[in-house]
Amino acid sequence: MLKESTREIQKMDKGNLPAVPEQTRPGPIYTPAVDIFENDDRISLLADLPGVLAKDLKIDLRDNVLTLSAQVTRPESANETTILFEYESGTFFRQFTLSEVIDQAKIDAKLTDGVLKLELPKLERARPRQITVKVS
Amino acid sequence: MLLRRVWPSRPAFENPFAELDQLRREMLRMFDTVAGNDSAREISAGVFPPMNVAQDDNNFYVRAEVPGISAKDLSISALRNRVSISGKRVIPQENERVSYHRKERAEGEFSRTVTLPGEVVADRVEARYSDGILALTLPKAEEAKPRQIAVKN
Numbered sequence: 001m002l003k004e005s006t007r008e009i010q011k012m013d014k015g016n017l018p019a020v021p022e023q024t025r026p027g028p029i030y031t032p033a034v035d036i037f038e039n040d041d042r043i044s045l046l047a048d049l050p051g052v053l054a055k056d057l058k059i060d061l062r063d064n065v066l067t068l069s070a071q072v073t074r075p076e077s078a079n080e081t082t083i084l085f086e087y088e089s090g091t092f093f094r095q096f097t098l099s100e101v102i103d104q105a106k107i108d109a110k111l112t113d114g115v116l117k118l119e120l121p122k123l124e125r126a127r128p129r130q131i132t133v134k135v136s
Numbered sequence: 137m138l139l140r141r142v143w144p145s146r147p148a149f150e151n152p153f154a155e156l157d158q159l160r161r162e163m164l165r166m167f168d169t170v171a172g173n174d175s176a177r178e179i180s181a182g183v184f185p186p187m188n189v190a191q192d193d194n195n196f197y198v199r200a201e202v203p204g205i206s207a208k209d210l211s212i213s214a215l216r217n218r219v220s221i222s223g224k225r226v227i228p229q230e231n232e233r234v235s236y237h238r239k240e241r242a243e244g245e246f247s248r249t250v251t252l253p254g255e256v257v258a259d260r261v262e263a264r265y266s267d268g269i270l271a272l273t274l275p276k277a278e279e280a281k282p283r284q285i286a287v288k289n
Contacts, residue, residue, distance in 0.1 A: 009184040009225060009244040033240040039232055046227075048241055050201040050268035075271065080190040080197060082158065083253060087186035087201050114203030114268015 028090035032068070036096070040128055043102070043120040049092050050114040051075075059109055059118065066096045068116070101125070184246045185221070185270075193282055196252050196274040203268030204241075210265065214258040214274060221270065222247035254280030 035046040045066075049057065052070040060067040072089040076082075101123040108119040185200040198219060202210070210223040227243040255277040262273040
């Protein structure tokens, strides 16, 4: 059986969002691919955001809705002419509703090589607890 | 011969309708966005990573979207007018017990070759990887550069 890591990557199309958030800037909006996983004390989110600089990334959490939005500035200089055009740069946008209560003060976000890692620690009271049944 | 020097590349690339073509694409994209289709699918070769190739008088520029790869896992080679990019994207395993809500990010190997419209100087190719974008600057070979020809009278 092939190991998971030796598989070939399939090219995925950037999900094009037909203007769910209203825009003030023209340009396409893309949905980044994400991994979300959870353990007992936190929820972690990984998002592919190629071309995004830390200063252009906005993470917003209010009323249990987590919003990621990022603006990508195109790196081309003016005197270049395009020969092949396969991806467009635009805005990345995605929203999530979080069911758990998140400790807003301890959210940690790191952006490395175009991948965002967001750690959302759960509040103490939202953590699952082991309940021991006492024998009377 | 003179013509070949002015347009050293294949004529398809130096198409005088390139701008019109671009306009057409933009318009199609606009229509598709309204209709809710994803238009990038039609243009791309369907191979990871998606690439944009551009040129100016001196260089070709290849840019590819490859988020989350360490530079040591990327290998790039250039020969005459072909550039190959290959590598491996590894998503580190979570060692603790976690349960997934979403798993959309792909991992695995990739390899892609593009043919440029002119030859490049392979030993002066520069590659930079930052913020998930791989950017190659490929200097054009002398004979692939456009030339100004002075008219004598």
